[in-house]
Amino acid sequence: MQRKSFNEMQCPIARSLERVGEWWSILILRDAFYGMTRFDEFQQSLGIAPNVLSRRLADLVGRGLFERRRYSTKPLRHEYVLTAQGRDFWPVLLALMAWGNRHFAPEGLSMFLADEGTGRAAEPVLVDQHTGEPIARERHAIHAGPAANERMRARIGFRSTRNAARPTSIPPVSPSPEFVS
Amino acid sequence: MQRKSFNEMQCPIARSLERVGEWWSILILRDAFYGMTRFDEFQQSLGIAPNVLSRRLADLVGRGLFERRRYSTKPLRHEYVLTAQGRDFWPVLLALMAWGNRHFAPEGLSMFLADEGTGRAAEPVLVDQHTGEPIARERHAIHAGPAANERMRARIGFRSTRNAARPTSIPPVSPSPEFVS
Numbered sequence: 309m310q311r312k313s314f315n316e317m318q319c320p321i322a323r324s325l326e327r328v329g330e331w332w333s334i335l336i337l338r339d340a341f342y343g344m345t346r347f348d349e350f351q352q353s354l355g356i357a358p359n360v361l362s363r364r365l366a367d368l369v370g371r372g373l374f375e376r377r378r379y380s381t382k383p384l385r386h387e388y389v390l391t392a393q394g395r396d397f398w399p400v401l402l403a404l405m406a407w408g409n410r411h412f413a414p415e416g417l418s419m420f421l422a423d424e425g426t427g428r429a430a431e432p433v434l435v436d437q438h439t440g441e442p443i444a445r446e447r448h449a450i451h452a453g454p455a456a457n458e459r460m461r462a463r464i465g466f467r468s469t470r471n472a473a474r475p476t477s478i479p480p481v482s483p484s485p486e487f488v489s
Numbered sequence: 490m491q492r493k494s495f496n497e498m499q500c501p502i503a504r505s506l507e508r509v510g511e512w513w514s515i516l517i518l519r520d521a522f523y524g525m526t527r528f529d530e531f532q533q534s535l536g537i538a539p540n541v542l543s544r545r546l547a548d549l550v551g552r553g554l555f556e557r558r559r560y561s562t563k564p565l566r567h568e569y570v571l572t573a574q575g576r577d578f579w580p581v582l583l584a585l586m587a588w589g590n591r592h593f594a595p596e597g598l599s600m601f602l603a604d605e606g607t608g609r610a611a612e613p614v615l616v617d618q619h620t621g622e623p624i625a626r627e628r629h630a631i632h633a634g635p636a637a638n639e640r641m642r643a644r645i646g647f648r649s650t651r652n653a654a655r656p657t658s659i660p661p662v663s664p665s666p667e668f669v670s
Contacts (some may be wrong), residue, residue, distance in 0.1 A: 318599045320589025321519055321582055327593060331506050338502055342631070343648035353644050393592050395626075399615050400584040401502055401623065407581055408501025411510060411574050418499045418641050424615055426628055430583050430617040432624050434580050436604055437612035441620075443583065443602070445576075448611055450523070450586075453598030460599050467524035473640030 318460050324400075327371050331365050332356060334404075337373065337390075337397050345387040346379075373397070402432045499641050505581075508552050513537060513545050515585075518554065518571075518578050526568040527560075555580070583613045 317323065328334055332354070338354045351361050365388055368374045373394035379387045402421065410416055421430045434443040441447065452464045498504065513535070523553055532542050533548050546569055549555045554575035560568045583602065590598055602611045615624040622628065631644045 313553065319516075319519070320594055320598075320600065322516060322584045322589075323593040324585040325512050325515060327589075334506060335500075335503060339644065339647075341626075342589060342644055342650055349651075353640075353647075360501070365490065368666070372617040382633045396588055396591060399624070400581065400588055402615060403581040403584040404502045404505040405655070407577055408503075408505040408508075410577060412504040413501055413636065415638035417501075418637040419501065419631050419645060420634050421617075421624070421629050422632045423620060423622070424628055426620065428619065429632075430624065430629055431619055432615045434583060434613045435616050436602075437614045438609065439607065439611070443524075443580070443611065443613050445579065447605055448602050449605055451601050451603045453601050455594065455597035456599040459534075463523055466520075466530070466534075466599060470524055 318455075318457055319463075321345055325385075327373070328397075329367050329371060330364065332360065333368055333373075334401070336368065337394060338401055340374070340388070340390050340394065341398060341401065345389055346385075350388075367396075403434075406432055409413075499636075499638055500644075502523060507555070509578075510548050510552060513541065514549055514554075515582070517542075517545055517549060518575060519582055520576065521555070521569070521571050522579060522582065526570055527566075528569075531569075549575075584615075587613055 309430065317326075328337070335354055336350055339350055342353075344350055344353060347358075347361065347365070351358060360441070365374065368375050369388065374388040375391050376386050377389055379385055401407055405419065405421070409420065421432055422428065423430045435441060436443060450464055452461045456464070479487070490499065498507075509518070511610065516535055517531055520531055523534075525531055528546070529538075531546070532539060535542065546555065550557050550569065553572055554625060555569040557567050557574050558570055560566055586600065586602070602613055603609065604611045616622060617624060617629070631645055633642045637645070
């Protein structure tokens, strides 16, 4: 089944997902950050069918996340090297890792980020570069940018217009503070 | 076509992807952070078929990212509220937003994060909570955790064992510093 294209969507999250293309692509990007660049290396790490890997790599090159480079002439061989766009995907992988480590690692950590300077485990958290404050939903919120279309503005303004429009027969059992405007 | 299950994989990134389940699910989570909780609200925002949305929501409840709560008895109606696990997905969405804003917003920003205290745009960056240092590939690296299996250790140790094993006929045209050990 073909996934619907998010191309026409304006949201940068949807566009990022569109650009990554597919779940396998995220794991290929992950392995590139481990230093893998060659077809056989990706295949051995991922254990996927060669034709699937070929398609995903060609796709990632076409989308500008990898550059294809020749590393041997006899036999002719190419490797796949992250572009600047691809390298900028690292924080997404770290955010996925942190979420997985927090919730889906019942047997303990299988991987973690470490500070090579101090030799200690690092705890990646998002902060605002301007203020140094941790990004928190109590303090930070999404706003519409200058290029936002109507659909985007409606989505971003949803919370502020919701309560007037919502008929509620009974209150929620235990309202979450995030959902009380 | 059924996507291969990442269930048996140990990597927390793969497990996170497995838990999210599908691209649409990420956009449903996104809309939940805008304050949406009801079927009609998600449907209007996403413009997807009701049967697809039903499946995705049931799946997200089953995976523990949403809780289904009754909000009306006549007619009987339920809403979908983020669980603690679901709320912890926010940094992943922000990382995707930052990547999309940086690379795939040629017409300008359609959305951005702002600090409600100062009223200024926030720049979400990853730092190490222990040291306050920005997470950078020059300073931070992934290590195997105590629970890592053989496959995970091989992947994480790839860079250090690669060069000996790799026959290279010609050097890369312009080696990227990230890929020189």
